[in-house]
Amino acid sequence: xxxxxxxxxxxxxxxxxxxxxxxxxxxxxxxxxxxxxxxxxxxxxxxxxxxxxxxxxxxxxxxxxxxxxxxxxxxxxxxxxxxxxxxxxxxxxxxxxxxxxxxxxxxxxxxxxxxxxxxxxxxxxxxxxxxxxxxxxxxxxxxxxxxxxxxxxxxxxxxxxxxxxxxxxxxxxxxxxxxxxxxxxxxxxxxxxxxxxxxxxxxxxxxxxxxxxxxxxxxxxxxxxxxxxxxxxxxxxxxxxxxxxxxxxxxxxxxxxxxxxxxxxxxxxxxxxxxxxxxxxxxxxxxxxxxxxxxxxxxxxxxxxxxxxxxxxxxxxxxxxxxxxxxxxxxxxxxxxxxxxxxxxxxxxxxxxxxxxxxxxxxxxxxxxxxxxxxxxxxxxxxxxxxxxxxxxxxxxxxxxxxxxxxxxx
Ligand SMILES: Cc1cc2nc3c(=O)[nH]c(=O)nc-3n(C[C@H](O)[C@H](O)[C@H](O)COP(=O)(O)OP(=O)(O)OC[C@H]3O[C@@H](n4cnc5c(N)ncnc54)[C@H](O)[C@@H]3O)c2cc1C
Numbered sequence: 001x002x003x004x005x006x007x008x009x010x011x012x013x014x015x016x017x018x019x020x021x022x023x024x025x026x027x028x029x030x031x032x033x034x035x036x037x038x039x040x041x042x043x044x045x046x047x048x049x050x051x052x053x054x055x056x057x058x059x060x061x062x063x064x065x066x067x068x069x070x071x072x073x074x075x076x077x078x079x080x081x082x083x084x085x086x087x088x089x090x091x092x093x094x095x096x097x098x099x100x101x102x103x104x105x106x107x108x109x110x111x112x113x114x115x116x117x118x119x120x121x122x123x124x125x126x127x128x129x130x131x132x133x134x135x136x137x138x139x140x141x142x143x144x145x146x147x148x149x150x151x152x153x154x155x156x157x158x159x160x161x162x163x164x165x166x167x168x169x170x171x172x173x174x175x176x177x178x179x180x181x182x183x184x185x186x187x188x189x190x191x192x193x194x195x196x197x198x199x200x201x202x203x204x205x206x207x208x209x210x211x212x213x214x215x216x217x218x219x220x221x222x223x224x225x226x227x228x229x230x231x232x233x234x235x236x237x238x239x240x241x242x243x244x245x246x247x248x249x250x251x252x253x254x255x256x257x258x259x260x261x262x263x264x265x266x267x268x269x270x271x272x273x274x275x276x277x278x279x280x281x282x283x284x285x286x287x288x289x290x291x292x293x294x295x296x297x298x299x300x301x302x303x304x305x306x307x308x309x310x311x312x313x314x315x316x317x318x319x320x321x322x323x324x325x326x327x328x329x330x331x332x333x334x335x336x337x338x339x340x341x342x343x344x345x346x347x348x349x350x351x352x353x354x355x356x357x358x359x360x361x362x363x364x365x366x367x368x369x370x371x372x373x374x375x376x377x378x379x380x381x382x383x384x385x386x387x388x389x390x391x392x393x394x395x396x397x398x399x400x401x402x403x404x405x406x407x408x409x410x
Pocket of ligand 1: 009010011012013014015032033034035050051052053133134135163164165166169187189225268286287288289295297298299300301302303304
């Protein structure tokens with residue numbers, strides 16, 4: 001039976017970030033991933049799934065030497081963000097220049113993030129990649145956790161990390177209950193060609209049925225995330241391209257002119273989900289395995305990347321002090337560091353979703369007045385921008401790294 005210090009189940013964007021952060025730790029690390037990541041080149045067609053990557057996540061990817069691999073393929077900066085109320089008068093405009101920055105964040109395809117992290121992992125060595133492979137059973141005893149893989153292999157780990165997404169098998173095996181609720185919404189995603197330029201701006205119009213976002217891509221097209229009722233989502237997937245484009249144009253108030261064409265379409269059900277316990281002795285959950293939020297502010301994967309950086313820092317600290325990386329008192333440090341922050345973000349996203357979903361006139365008026373007041377107060381806007389860029393709160397060392405500083409892990 002192969003023995004590992006840390007086994008990570010799930011090599012998506014979050015699990016691979018953790019593997020990269022532990023790569024030079026001297027510990028024996030294994031990464032188990034069910035689906036080999038696609039090899040993406042700069043001229044391949046744009047993938048359907050993209051994420052708004054915060055400056056904090058960019059900082060982490062830079063420190064892990066994965067950002068150049070993303071930039072070499074394709075990334076798209078958004079320098080401004082324009083948010084407005086489709087059911088009222090409120091408008092807020094954010095501009096990176098107000099903070100003296102060149103961008104608020106970047107739109108990057110999920111597959112590009114995963115591939116560049118994977119390449120950094122392979123270039124650095126020191127990690128055993130088990131792919132394709134999937135955990136099918138777990139057994140805990142005094143000596144750690146034994147994992148059985150689909151192909152019958154048995155592995156033993158002192159610490160098992162579940163980074164296997166919202167339907168986490170690790171969470172299920174550990175009998176950690178996920179709570180939450182369905183938003184009764186689906187996010188329709190596609191890529192569109194618009195008549196007008198996206199102006200390197202992320203646009204978001206709040207409609208009573210859900211937010212509609214246009215995110216700028218490197219080739220002038222926009223990636224859209226249209227959160228709406230399941231009935232409308234079904235219809236939007238079934239409609240022909242012309243009909244879809246006209247409905248999208250109308251929902252977006254033709255802000256970027258005519259929608260000239262769209263690519264493949266898909267829809268994802270939206271849920272809020274969280275767990276009470278991120279850790280057990282010898283086990284930790286990170287990313288969507290621990291929490292899923294509404295995509296309206298593009299924070300989901302960024303929270304997971306911060307989880308990965310914080311857990312890595314806690315484990316490296318414990319090891320440097322001769323502690324046991326699998327001990328509950330060590331893992332609780334990670335849980336305390338991340339749980340409150342994630343719950344706050346989750347609550348804020350849930351609040352926004354409800355606030356913009358109401359058609360009750362006094363609340364509609366109040367949200368418009370609130371948005372316009374915020375828009376007229378630069379210090380408040382700067383605070384919000386810093387928060388959305390992932391620069392507030394108690395950040396892990398990897399997210400605080402800056403190019404002029406010497407980076408070192410404990
Ligand atoms: C429409 C939409 C738009 C979004 N936009 C944004 C955005 O702009 N910004 C943002 O920050 N977030 C966004 N999110 C959220 C973001 O996509 C998720 O938070 C993110 O994908 C979670 O990453 P993860 O690595 O934790 O999980 P996942 O992406 O689910 O990855 C889990 C990995 O584990 C593997 N796996 C699963 N089970 C097993 C097993 N048993 N054994 C081995 N491997 C396994 C899977 O193959 C997968 O690679 C959006 C979500 C949606 C639905």
